[in-house]
Amino acid sequence: MNITDLKNISLKNRMPELLCEHPGMISNAERSLLFNLAKHYFQNQGTIIDAGAFLGAxxxxxxxxxxxxxxxxxxxxxxxxxxKGIVRNNFQRFVEAFDLQPHFIGDSFTETFLALTANYVDYYKIHFSDILDYTHPIENNVEIAFLDILKTEKVCRHCIEQFFPALLEGAYVIQQDYFFDQLPFIKYTQEAFSEFFSYEGQVNSSALFKLNRPITKENVVNVLDSLSPSDAMDLHIQAEKRTNNNERAYFMQLSRAWLLADIGKLSEAKKHYRKVKEHFFKENSYSEENLRKDFSHRHNLLESYFLFMESWTSAPSLFGDSSWEAFIYAND
Ligand SMILES: C[S@@+](CC[C@H](N)C(=O)[O-])C[C@H]1O[C@@H](n2cnc3c(N)ncnc32)[C@H](O)[C@@H]1O
Structure with a gap:
């Protein structure tokens, strides 16, 4: 299976309208990518991993x-x-937009997931639990892995350990948060496996990779354990070059600022942030209104992280004490 033209697959081969209407966090172009991958590229020789399903879009x-x-x-x-199926503070907007049953933070939304996906029970099996408690059976081959769950370093590493050694040659990995302004660990961990993958292209914030040769469990441990903070930075810079989209390229620069802060280079992080922000807004004629609408929350979050990191005392380490996890926990 070879994708020759990603635009063709994700945009021209339109999907049924009902897929756009399902409550979810992914864009229509990404929905079309998943639909078309399953329809045209799935060989029925393994499994499709849908990690981070939310309400089932x-x-x-x-x-x-x-x-x-x-x-x-x-x-x-x-x-x-x-x-996991546990309501967080972003759930309310889906309740309002899709007229769902009201839920409180901390409630389970598994019943709502089951009701919304009821027409497709013959096709999927759902694991309602923390993915950190899941061990993937190595004999279960994976043909497509959609990773929309790598929100902490720990989960990122765990999913790579569980799923990468199960990928069949030719398998596709879709990294949903690739061209996103946060979560730099997704970019450098994926890039660390570059000798195994080819990069196939971008659909919104998702990056599509294809596996060219199998990865063993030992490969995973060797690659991840040998990563130093300076390797992570080099690999992040490699990832930044993958997009031609102006706005996404800017998000990748913000992501670099997150990484610099993570690895203990706080003043460099702030300097980088000031520089890329100034450059981006000089080069692109953004109005104050657009700036507030599109970027303010990203800038505010990064600036809060800088403040948070001023009092972070643990030594920087890529998969150890996670300042990011502590930060989101404190801000949730
Ligand atoms: C961005 S959303 C997924 C969106 C979804 N793919 C869609 O199409 O709308 C990420 C989901 O991952 C789930 N999640 C995050 N960390 C998890 C974990 N450790 N175990 C299981 N689920 C987790 C969250 O509950 C959240 O619903």
Whole structure:
């Protein structure tokens, strides 16, 4: 399976309208990518990992693709979805927009997930638990891995350890938060496996990679354990070059500032942030209103992180004491 033209797959091959209407956090172009990957590229030789399913938008996109390709295997459901299913403070906007049952923070939303995805139960199996407690059976091959769950370094490392050694040659990995202004560890960990993957292209904030040769468990440990903070920076810079989109390129620069702060280079991080911000707004004619709408929350979050890092005393380490995890926990 070879994708020759990503634009073709994600934009021209339109998906059924109903997939756009499912409550979810991914864009229509990304929905189309998942639908078309399942419909045209899935070989039925392994599993589709849907890690971070929320209310099932990614799940139903894959499932509809399988349905249209006439792939059903009731016994071995092809899609394996993962979701903790606990309401966080971003849930309310979905309740309002989609007229869902009201939920409180900390409630379970698993019943709502099941109701919304009921038409596709023949295609998916859902793991409602913390993915950190999950061990993937090595004999279960993976053909497509959609990673929309790598929100902390710990989860990122765990998912790489569980899923990368199970990937079949030719498998696709979709990193949903790649061209995003936070989560720099997603970029440098993925880039650390560059000798195994080719980069296939970008759909909004997602990056698509294809596996060219199998990865063993030992490869994973060797690659991740040998990463130093300066390797992480070099790999992040490599990732920054993957996008031609102005705005996404700016987000990647903000992500570099997060990484600099993470690895203990706080004054360099602040300097980098000031410089890229000034440059971006000089080069692009953004109005004050656009600036507030599109970027303020990103800038505010990064600036709060700088403040937070001023009192962070643990030594910088890539997968150890996570300042990011402590920060989001404190700000949730
Ligand atoms: C960005 S959302 C996924 C959006 C989804 N793919 C869609 O199509 O709308 C990320 C999801 O990952 C889940 N999540 C985050 N960390 C998790 C963990 N450690 N274990 C299980 N689920 C987790 C969150 O509950 C959240 O619903």
């Amino acid at each position: 990614s799940t139903v996109c894959f499932a509809q693709g399988l349905k249209e390709a006439n792939i059903t295997n009731i016994k071995h459901k092809a899609i394996w979805s993962f979701e």
